[in-house]
Amino acid sequence: MRPIVISGDPVLHQPAAPVSSFDSALTELIDDMFETMEAAPGVGLAAPQIGVGLQVFVYDYPEDDGTPRRGVAVNPELFISPLEIRETTDADDEGCLSFPGERFPLVRAEKCILRAQDATGKPFMLECEGWFARIMQHEFDHLLGYLYVDRLEYAFEKEAGKIGKKRGWGSRERLKPGISWMPGVDNLED
Numbered sequence: 001m002r003p004i005v006i007s008g009d010p011v012l013h014q015p016a017a018p019v020s021s022f023d024s025a026l027t028e029l030i031d032d033m034f035e036t037m038e039a040a041p042g043v044g045l046a047a048p049q050i051g052v053g054l055q056v057f058v059y060d061y062p063e064d065d066g067t068p069r070r071g072v073a074v075n076p077e078l079f080i081s082p083l084e085i086r087e088t089t090d091a092d093d094e095g096c097l098s099f100p101g102e103r104f105p106l107v108r109a110e111k112c113i114l115r116a117q118d119a120t121g122k123p124f125m126l127e128c129e130g131w132f133a134r135i136m137q138h139e140f141d142h143l144l145g146y147l148y149v150d151r152l153e154y155a156f157e158k159e160a161g162k163i164g165k166k167r168g169w170g171s172r173e174r175l176k177p178g179i180s181w182m183p184g185v186d187n188l189e190d
């Protein structure tokens with residue numbers, strides 16, 4: 001288990017580096033990420049969120065019928081369908097463990113294709129739809145150095161900025177290193 005860093009930490013706001021060696025250190029990182037994601041609890045977690053600037057994310061989001069859908073994406077590429085031009089609704093509410101306890105709506109692509117490597121370096125491809133596609137886009141953004149709050153409509157962006165300031169968190173424009181929370185201890189995402 002590792003602490004989850006909060007908005008403002010530089011590692012969250014810069015592009016992550018590709019993974020070049022598929023060794024035991026990577027396996028250990030991935031194990032820690034699954035453990036931290038489960039404890040948070042969350043449906044996805046990217047390495048920068050535990051302070052590691054590498055292109056790795058994990059996800060755990062069962063299909064509608066309960067079939068487990070859990071995995072890791074290393075050095076991913078993401079191809080998304082065109083964004084619908086429309087107003088956001090409550091069904092678009094998204095959250096992030098690095099901006100804990102809050103939800104804001106954001107239009108995402110309905111479909112995407114993920115191409116990535118697994119923990120051993122083997123390439124794979126995933127076709128994603130709906131909420132699962134949203135998770136992929138959210139986690140992929142983390143590896144580009146973007147939080148979902150960086151992509152909000154103006155009014156929500158302003159609100160998120162206010163909340164962040166009030167809590168003493170930083171942002172993309174105002175870095176503030178070293179703020180984190182510990183899943184299972186701080187319970188910020190209950």
Ligand code: ZN
Nearest residue numbers: 095096097098
């Ligand atoms: Zn996030």
